[in-house]
Amino acid sequence: MEEQEKKPARIIADHGHLQRLITEEGECWGRISGRMRHDSLETSLVPAVGDWVAITGQPGEEAIIHNLVPRQSRVSRQAAGPVTKEQLIAANVDTLLIVAALNHDFNLRRLERYVLMAWNGGVRPVIVLSKSDLCNNVEEQIRSVEGVAPGVEVLAISAVEDQGKSLLERYLQPGLTVALTGSSGSGKSTLVNWMMGEDVQLTQSVREGDSRGRHTTTHREMFVLPQGAVLIDTPGMRELNLWDEGSDGLSHAFGEIEELAATCRFLDCSHTREAGCAVKEAIQDGTLDEKRLSNYLKMQKELQYQQRKEEVATRRRTASSKPTSSRKPKHSRSVKEWEEA
Numbered sequence: 001m002e003e004q005e006k007k008p009a010r011i012i013a014d015h016g017h018l019q020r021l022i023t024e025e026g027e028c029w030g031r032i033s034g035r036m037r038h039d040s041l042e043t044s045l046v047p048a049v050g051d052w053v054a055i056t057g058q059p060g061e062e063a064i065i066h067n068l069v070p071r072q073s074r075v076s077r078q079a080a081g082p083v084t085k086e087q088l089i090a091a092n093v094d095t096l097l098i099v100a101a102l103n104h105d106f107n108l109r110r111l112e113r114y115v116l117m118a119w120n121g122g123v124r125p126v127i128v129l130s131k132s133d134l135c136n137n138v139e140e141q142i143r144s145v146e147g148v149a150p151g152v153e154v155l156a157i158s159a160v161e162d163q164g165k166s167l168l169e170r171y172l173q174p175g176l177t178v179a180l181t182g183s184s185g186s187g188k189s190t191l192v193n194w195m196m197g198e199d200v201q202l203t204q205s206v207r208e209g210d211s212r213g214r215h216t217t218t219h220r221e222m223f224v225l226p227q228g229a230v231l232i233d234t235p236g237m238r239e240l241n242l243w244d245e246g247s248d249g250l251s252h253a254f255g256e257i258e259e260l261a262a263t264c265r266f267l268d269c270s271h272t273r274e275a276g277c278a279v280k281e282a283i284q285d286g287t288l289d290e291k292r293l294s295n296y297l298k299m300q301k302e303l304q305y306q307q308r309k310e311e312v313a314t315r316r317r318t319a320s321s322k323p324t325s326s327r328k329p330k331h332s333r334s335v336k337e338w339e340e341a
């Protein structure tokens with residue numbers, strides 16, 4: 001058989017056995033080649049939304065996906081369930097827009113977790129406080145969020161009053177990819193429609209008036225914005241268990257705590273009861289919030305736990321030569337409903 005020329009494509013939706021692709025010639029469906037599927041058992045490299053791939057096929061036909069281009073960055077969490085593995089939410093993302101509504105008591109600890117997820121995957125986080133029209137102390141709220149996200153831009157917008165769009169422009173230039181995340185009801189779909197300048201995504205208020213119910217509505221995942229950037233609207237997350245591929249997100253997200261920790265008297269200080277603990281001193285003199293420290297310690301523990309589980313799995317795999325897909329942790333842990341925490 002004649003060797004077909006491979007062409008680049010990007011995955012715009014993941015339907016499991018079929019992938020929706022965008023190519024130079026337009027959109028088409030694609031299927032992962034048998035070879036690639038076989039290899040993915042070893043590598044866990046399964047294409048996700050945002051991935052660049054090499055395909056063959058004629059326009060108008062179903063394409064075959066042969067290779068995955070190495071990822072520049074990733075938005076990912078730990079998959080729910082007993083097996084320690086990554087769940088990739090979006091690949092090749094420049095900026096993660098973390099949306100939180102100003103009319104609710106937004107949870108600073110949850111924002112810290114989203115920020116850490118971004119840094120862990122090599123993605124720049126930006127916090128977008130939505131519905132500013134429903135809040136009368138916007139500046140104060142921005143300051144309090146900035147306090148838990150050093151080095152992260154925090155901005156306020158209102159889609160209803162068309163406020164703040166210009167603040168987002170720098171993340172929306174051609175060639176860039178932005179992803180959207182945040183709690184249900186924070187205004188993500190409204191933000192997509194507002195940025196697109198037309199109703200492309202169904203918002204909660206529309207869905208509620210829809211007799212077919214919210215679960216039957218289709219949800220598009222990728223858009224090309226008028227500004228030129230590609231926008232990925234990620235599916236809602238009820239829980240966010242962290243995943244780190246070694247990007248050291250903690251030192252990005254909690255840099256000031258790690259700097260303090262470096263000056264503790266003991267190298268292995270746990271910052272709980274040791275003498276000469278600079279972190280505890282900072283809490284006593286009010287420069288560090290105790291809740292921020294405990295969230296840091298909690299997430300650090302989660303990531304260490306992930307690492308240990310992976311090490312155990314690797315050792316077992318080498319012992320039994322099992323494929324990656326059957327990596328089992330020593331102990332399984334039920335996932336928390338962190339949204340409600």
Ligand SMILES: Nc1nc2c(ncn2[C@@H]2O[C@H](COP(=O)(O)OP(=O)(O)OP(=O)(O)O)[C@@H](O)[C@H]2O)c(=O)[nH]1
Binds near residue numbers: 158161
């Ligand atoms: N006042 C005001 N309401 C808004 C604004 N943006 C969104 N809303 C309302 O907030 C509600 C939730 O908005 P959605 O855009 O559906 O929220 P979502 O984050 O996409 O929700 P999920 O799809 O469930 O994840 C809707 O009733 C919107 O009309 C805003 O800027 N101001």
Ligand SMILES: [Zn+2]
Binds near residue numbers: 261270276278279
């Ligand atoms: Zn200490």
